[in-house]
Amino acid sequence: xxxxxxxxxxxxxxxxxxxxxxxxxxxxxxxxxxxxxxxxxxxxxxxxxxxxxxxxxxxxxxxxxxxxxxxxxxxxxxxxxxxxxxxxxxxxxxxxxxxxxxxxxxxxxxxxxxxxxxxxxxxxxxxxxxxxxxxxxxxxxxxxxxxxxxxxxxxxxxxxxxxxxxxxxxxxxxxxxxxxxxxxxxxxxxxxxxxxxxxxxx
Amino acid sequence: xxxxxxxxxxxxxxxxxxxxxxxxxxxxxxxxxxxxxxxxxxxxxxxxxxxxxxxxxxxxxxxxxxxxxxxxxxxxxxxxxxxxx
Numbered sequence: 001x002x003x004x005x006x007x008x009x010x011x012x013x014x015x016x017x018x019x020x021x022x023x024x025x026x027x028x029x030x031x032x033x034x035x036x037x038x039x040x041x042x043x044x045x046x047x048x049x050x051x052x053x054x055x056x057x058x059x060x061x062x063x064x065x066x067x068x069x070x071x072x073x074x075x076x077x078x079x080x081x082x083x084x085x086x087x088x089x090x091x092x093x094x095x096x097x098x099x100x101x102x103x104x105x106x107x108x109x110x111x112x113x114x115x116x117x118x119x120x121x122x123x124x125x126x127x128x129x130x131x132x133x134x135x136x137x138x139x140x141x142x143x144x145x146x147x148x149x150x151x152x153x154x155x156x157x158x159x160x161x162x163x164x165x166x167x168x169x170x171x172x173x174x175x176x177x178x179x180x181x182x183x184x185x186x187x188x189x190x191x192x193x194x195x196x197x198x199x200x201x202x
Numbered sequence: 203x204x205x206x207x208x209x210x211x212x213x214x215x216x217x218x219x220x221x222x223x224x225x226x227x228x229x230x231x232x233x234x235x236x237x238x239x240x241x242x243x244x245x246x247x248x249x250x251x252x253x254x255x256x257x258x259x260x261x262x263x264x265x266x267x268x269x270x271x272x273x274x275x276x277x278x279x280x281x282x283x284x285x286x287x
Contacts, residue, residue, distance in 0.1 A: 048240065051221040105255060108247035109219075 004154050004192040005185040009165075009200055010067040012039075012059065012176040019066055020188045032174055036062055043069065052109060053122055054094040055174070060085065060119035060167040061126065063176035068127065071180060071187060073161065078130040082159035083120045084150055086136040089170040090116040119167060131159050141166040141177075141201060147194040150181055166201075177201055206278045214274075217252050218245050230275045238273075246271060257281050 011018040015035050017025040025042070029035040036058045040050055044065050053061060073081055094113045101107040112118065117135035124130065132153060136142075146164055153159045165178035177200075181192045190196055211225040214234075218241065232238045235246070249271055253259045259281060261267065270280045 046222075048220065048222060051219045105251050108244050108251065112244055 002155065002183065004151065004181050004183055006179055006190040006192040006196060006200075007182050007185060007187040008067055008071050008180040009188065010063050010176070010178050011200075012063050012066070012174070014172075014174065017066060019069075024066070032059075032169070032172055039066075047126070049122075049125075054091070054097075054110070054113035054118075056087075056091060056094065056116060056167065056169045057113060057119040057122045059169050059174055059176050060178075061122045063165075063167065063178045064123045064127070064163060067163065067178045067180055073127060073129075076160050078128050080131055080160040081127075081129045082132040082150075082153050082162040082164075083123060083129060084132075084134050084136075084146065084153070084162060084164040085117075085120060085167050086138055086141060086146060087116060087166060087168040088137070088139055089168060090137045091118070093170050116167075123163070143197045143201065144194045147192070147197055151192070154181065154183055203278055203282065206281060207274050210274050210277055210281075213252055213256055214249070217248050228274060231273045234271055234273060235268075249277075253277075253281070257285055259284050 008020055015027055015029040016023060017039065025039065027038065029038065032055055036055070039062050043062070044050065050058060050061065091114050094110060098107060098110040098114050101110060116137065117133070120133040120135055124133070134149070136145075150162045150164050153162055161180065161182045163178060163180055165176070167176045167178070168174060179197065179200075180187075207230055208225065211228045214220070214228070215223055215225065223239070228239060235241045246267055250261055250267070253261060261270070270276055
């Protein structure tokens with residue numbers, strides 16, 4: 001077993017953004033939708049599909065966008081970047097919105113977001129990733145499990161790099177904490193261990 | 203027809219959440235899909251819902267979709283021909 005490197009991390013919580021320990025955004029916001037639009041204008045732009053995503057996908061997509069700034073992934077074949085996420089509420093927020101539309105005419109645009117792993121698809125489309133992906137649902141962020149799972153992906157050469165973490169959203173409660181893990185160190189280059197993740201997740 | 207096309211542009215922007223597109227950005231004969239406005243298959247379903255909600259038109263044959271949804275003008279022509287008085 002080799003010690004893989006945690007080369008970047010991003011934390012998005014109400015209403016701030018931290019990357020590698022540096023506070024990039026700390027602002028007042030009327031709510032999650034407005035906050036995500038503000039982050040989009042600041043860190044992304046010119047990606048029309050963003051506006052069609054549900055809040056969970058926007059949150060995860062935005063966290064990946066910040067995470068991968070200045071961390072190009074094109075040195076890897078498309079199949080070699082894995083995505084492994086988890087959360088507590090799955091896609092319940094969108095499920096409820098979709099259910100409301102069923103009373104009248106069911107919304108196709110909402111229906112396609114009634115699974116939490118759609119966020120992995122949105123990030124994959126944006127960055128052209130075609131590697132392994134998984135989305136787990138658990139009451140709390142199970143850091144020992146997540147660390148062991150990602151470690152195994154890299155140790156067995158199922159992937160050369162992995163973006164992993166916790167993407168939770170239900171109504172106005174939200175939290176995205178993403179980590180870029182690679183075999184070789186660059187950027188922050190912290191040791192990828194459960195203890196390190198615990199420390200950063202606090 | 204001009205009024206209907208203007209209404210359609212506003213309705214499509216709202217229904218499809220095209221937040222960075224203005225009505226004047228959409229040409230009357232501009233393709234709605236692929237290289238035109240860039241709509242996808244889910245958007246096509248939303249257009250079917252839009253026709254039903256705003257114009258009370260149910261599309262009997264989904265195979266007609268590509269022809270009807272070719273542009274704002276083709277949509278307006280279809281609505282004009284099929285809307286109940």
